[in-house]
Amino acid sequence: SLLAKRVKSVQNINPLLKEFERMTGNFFTDDAFICLSAYLDWYIDRIQNPVNRLENTNVIPSNLIALEWAQKFLFKNHVVNLGEASYLINTIHSSQFDKANKEYGGIQEILPIAKKIIFRFNRIAGVNLRLDSLQVNLSTHLLATYYRIKYGISYKHPDLDLIKQKYEQLFSFTKFSVRPFEEFVKKDIPDDELALIALYFGGEIKAIEAENLKKQKNDVMIVCSSGIGTSRILKQQLEDRFPEVAFSKPYNTLSYENSSLEDIKLIVSTIKIKNRKGINVLKVSAIPGKQDWKNIESALKKEGLVKTKNPKMNIEGLLDIISEYARIENVNELKKALKQYIENSSTNFLNNKSKITNNSHTKLEEIFTKSNISFVDHANNFREALSLAFEPLIKNRSIETKYIDKIEYLTKKYGPYMMIEKGVLLAHAKPGDGVNKTDFSFLLLKKPVHLVNNNDSEAIKIIIGFATVDTSSHLEKLNDIMKILQNGKAMNNILSVSKKEQLLENSLIN
Template structure:
């Protein structure tokens, strides 16, 4: 027989007519996905013993219980009709406590908090202590009065900001659904979250505003604005108003954002029986300023802001090129697009508007080198706004840089033409293009468009989009996230293989094989498995590109590290440092001449810090393959008359393109950011000394 948990699991499947993804079952049951698959295996063994059809795994869709099995289990009374009890995680309990404290009128008793999360007094008290620590960073405090209970103290803007973030997590990160019975008890805001007719009313209002202002709102930013409006209604009803200086209100009243905010709140007054004062209209106008615009327009800035931000963006791009040893072929276009993205970032930082993004971890894990270089150049924006830039903002700026890195001029063999259509803006679009072109040999993205500009009349083989709503009558459409996971990559490869393979019988075989494997086993690395299967089947038409990014220790070896006491001048230093790369055929002699010519024309820009120079040039000037060599000169080499342009370390970089060298260079940059490591390399007398520092 099945135990209680497995009865509950099979009952959940029986309640659904469509496949359910394992992650949703994991959330429902409060167990890991691994445990879900383990339970499914045991349930299938039990069903097999009863000669019943097994739970099926439909690739890309989820798990489903066959109708025949469902009917038999219902007749035998196996299925449980008991309402399933959801158990909060620690993070979820804290989120619920905060929502209750900020959406209830007045102070909240301990009993009410215990009822909200269905936990003991001791657990709730411990959670409140953690919540207090979180609130410190938000300039809020959680207070207690014996006569009334707990309440949150602080400015109204700070309360709304933290409430917005936690409500967003409840709805979209924790993935609760309307089936959870306790939601209606928490707050009126959550009730509206799960009533589709109410959501539709707000979505139409937001869409109209988006069109009028020319905003480019992602699905995420639309959700955030919806929550902001719900919070405003709730707080204004309870007479909790935002305070904004009259001078700032006067300035905002001159903008299109204020006019749009006024229209929105006018529409909301009647159905919600609420009047919004000027301060609330101004508050909403500031929120609207924080959203992306579809295209850069100078009207979105004051003249001073425009000049300042242009300068900031230019400095960021120039320093990124210098630190990453790349040259953007379309630098001015990159700067224009980055400027359009910096605008909402600037206003979010200026007005402390919360910004929720769950791609930070994906960017850091999948593109650590690009994120690292972006983190370094973001200092120009930090200096301008006088604030530290959060990683959420850095990640999206990194998407812009990452997307542009692959846009160098090069010959490619095009077999499939693609269009990228993205609701998240130009930066995300360019990053998606980079990922899919890196993944599939012969795929070329000929254009990228926003969802606003998309037209069905396009001459491409496939459309790749972040919008699940986009369809085309004749062209295949693939929906992908901004950062592709291994599973996303596997699915994309799968579909390309199925659609474009000349050997369709291989596609059918792989399809069948993958379904069988996933039915009986949990696949940890779908991309790796897909690659292995394709290799076995010798699939020549869909070649996977190799990552091919060497580490620093792969490039600096016994053969590429040299030592000398002195050289006659900086030109000799570059020539001597280049010899290992000439010997291993990484570069041609023309590359050495080009590096020297660059210094003669541009000055000692290659001296990145006192003590270290990084000579390099364009790939087309004689690079055969990626390489790096290190020359330690005991007597410092002068690249100019100034002391700061003297170097004992001459590290020659041969970049074959704009990307392959980034991992090694990022590691070198991190290494030399610590003065101690730089001095150890300068003092090194043997290859072993150098390898100890870089390993």
Template sequence: MLNISEKGQINLLVSILAEGKKYKTVADLEDKMSLSRRSVFYWLKQTNEALKALGLDDIQRLAQGGYFLTQSTLDDLQEHNQADTRPVLNASERRQMIIWALIQHDPHLSLVNLSEHLAVSKNTIIKDFRELTPSLPTDTEVINTSHGKALVGSEGAQRQWVYQQLAQQNPLIIQQIRHLPHLQTVTEQLTQLQVTTGNSYSGDAAQLLIWYLTWLLARLQDRDRQLTGANNYPLDRYSQWCEALLAQYGQVTAAEVGNLRKLLLAGQLQQVNEDGQFSKQLLTTTKEVAQRFSSVSGIDLVTDAFLGALATHLHSTYFRIKYNVQYHNANLTDVKLEYSYLMSLTKYALKPFEDFLQSPVSSDELALIAVYFGGEVKRISPDWLDSEKQPDVILVCTSGIGTSLILYQQLSDRYPGISFSQPFSLEEFQKMDLTHGGPKLVLTTAQMTATADVPVLWVQAIPTSNDFQRLSQEFRQLGLLDNSRETKLVHAVLDIITDYARVDDFEGLTASLRDYFQQVQPETAGTPNDRPSLRDLLTEPHVQLADAAVDWQAAVHTAMAPLERDGSVQTKYADQIIKITLENGPYMMIKEGVMLAHAKPEDGVNRLGMSLLILKEPTILQVNGQSKRLQVIFGLASVDRDAHVHALSQLLALLQDEGLYQQLLTANDYAKIKTVIGESTRQQV
């Protein structure tokens, strides 16, 4: 076997390409590597990186023939031929194999045996054990016995470790399982389960379950490893299948059946049996989710095809969260970074699903669902996602989430013209690819090594005035800070003030200074912001408080009147909003009592604008057999899919903060409303 990498799958793939027929199809590689199609493409990419590091040609591809290596690459690879096919493991991989051996409960797991098996010294194994504790399954520990090392503790946690390694397609662990009995039998029985239930797993999910079940059946031959205790599970096709499988290979216990049933339900599906009561309820919830996303994004996603695809995904998501089957994918870190606005809209849209689930959705699950929305948005409106502004500065924090958010808020308030990412952990940051279209600066509270791609600047979790002076200087050098005279004066005065006095309302002081310098030098005003804030759009002429009772259609006309007066919209725009509502129902209700009244740009929009109407006497929006209480109308006139992004993000933050929303409802003048709107900018994390 060729040996060009510490990763066994790379060595296997390049060896397959170097042997036998010249051209290998994807199907050939799937078969020889025992991987899914998607995994093959992943390892093709990884192998190209390894070849590039050696100065060799990439794997070549013919449109019809398949994949192959150039002759020059084949010649150069001969020096990497190695008779001993055992891969050379790095420290992380070696420790994974030690944990694997501990979980298998080998009765003679001595340091000498491990050093021989892993081809390292005994001292290296001793060092590995010293570093092993953080990587062990939860609630387990390593003890010394008369026969060597042993792992004691939670059986469930040990199984979870194996499941996660397989979910991450760890080639070292997969290689161990391929040699176990019952692999083919489990494959056939899982296929039969999918036929019986009408629910079909995705390729990766099916492979994961086959590997895990094959390992589990072998483990259950040791009755000391069987789960015991009560587990109340319903008698359905899944539990019946589990009982039959366990009866064939091991002892059936309620705990084993219940635990296995949860994993089966949590597996990612590609097709769902739509006849079940649960599927019908979920489809209704999914439609509400899609309508909420459409109401704030301005893109109609409520189609049968998309609803079916999203409901299929949410089916598995529901059970993963309900049964605490954690989902994690390193690639989702890039989604969180690149599409933070899409993440914000998705989080808002998912409230009906979280209510249905009675539990919040994790950040990884949220990012995965955002991918579904992003794919459909890209199909309908290709330029929409491209318009999202990428962060100028990435925040990497090791402190608690509360401190991280304080840092984010301080930076966003002090430097409103700079786009900061949400705080990332050091682990998440290390998985990011910053080589293409990345940020201009990494700002971190962690002591970390500088990257060659982007400059790194350390700052305290709660910055001092000296920190802010360093930041301002760095931002100016990178071209991130506005160099206009007005902005320079504001920051210069702020730096002086914070050196000698405590500032309780930093944002208010900044705004007052900016207003003052604008009045002193009106001719130096900067260029208009192409993404105005909620405060910029909801000026006093655009905000109304209505004491008299009106019907909902009159309320819509009243809400849009300020935009008609200043020429932002034509009179037909309000009529079109009413028409859309009558045809499609109250989907513009984005919160109980709140309507985001809008139509398409071509329905009469002249320029970007927003308005606000608060009804002191709530009215009822009754349409298509549905009745909704209506008290607040935000009117939105959007000229494209981009300009209103910043303001809309702040609006969502305001509505999701129940305290701020109640202050808005009770406000009796514009000054109080303006204060509430200003506070909403602090909630955009």
């Protein structure tokens, strides 16, 4: 009977909440509506006893529409108390809205702040969340956040630790993006509130990526740190070698973490990422070597994306043809030689395609401008080496110092993923990290420097620095650089010099 009484009491409260929605134009989410109904049932019990009521203050809340509703609610329960009316308004406002009236108090101030937050998130995350509907939806979400923080109403997210761990990058980007909102409320946003906003952004990204994946119907997802530069060349190489496989556009870590992975059978990544949904993750270099290509082909065969050839059948067929026109002296040795040839023919053919046979660029300064080429005996540490490599671009005002800071940060976070050949670092970040114009530099170190301060880490002799203002203007020059790096003779010529003059004068290809 007590439960039946409670249910009836809550049902009596529902029309009052509907009245609030009608008067203000603000509509609660389903969860918020249910929680408020249950809470207000308890609240009515509290205010029935005058001893439990708050002080009857003379301060009138600024929102007169909400005040009118609160006074009606209290009057129905035989209470006239401005202190309780103010408390009730604050409680109602701190609940999550599904739709907010643009003319209602608070939302007008939050709308331009939400726009700034979206721009900051897009810039740091390297995504393109749409502004139109997202600005209104985010403002609606932040309206309740604003009231909770303003009135000290604590919110505890039950899965905060899980979100921080599973969506580490999403959480970090959200924390950076909401700074304009923190300036507005003049308080730091608690991590529990940040988790709600992070999941909100994650939902938007997931919806976009799910739509993209559905349209593209990819078999293999490509993941890299930023989605530009070398990752686009990797995609092109993969498509050239395996034209029958559908490869996705390059995804950055954030997009990968929040994508649905629908129909994806394999993930090829240039950085270390967490495995999701039991899908195999294959880590490769940004410019794959022979072993990388073997691993990729093996993984594609395992997933049934590339057909496995039957060397035995081909060998027997070849032997039949050869025996028709020639005498075979040693069948077993010929069979062994043919088997070796068939197993390697595909790999050799593709490798030979990528080699340089004749390049129009015969000197380094025909690729890099003379002033952007440097040669030094040694650098004391990795940071100093980066600074030396990008010094010409700083002088040219092509980049800001923060661009170097970002590259150092990315290397520390993700490891040597910018190493594209042994001893060669292709140092780059995103256009928004301090790039003023597209530019390239080349640094050769006589004595290699290590990525971290110990001799067990990756040793670097060449740092190629590049900065780009977009995702395409640098690709032709970058392609020329890749051809040089993949030419053994050219690289030997570069590494054999002992001073800058030789670096400039020596032909890369004789």
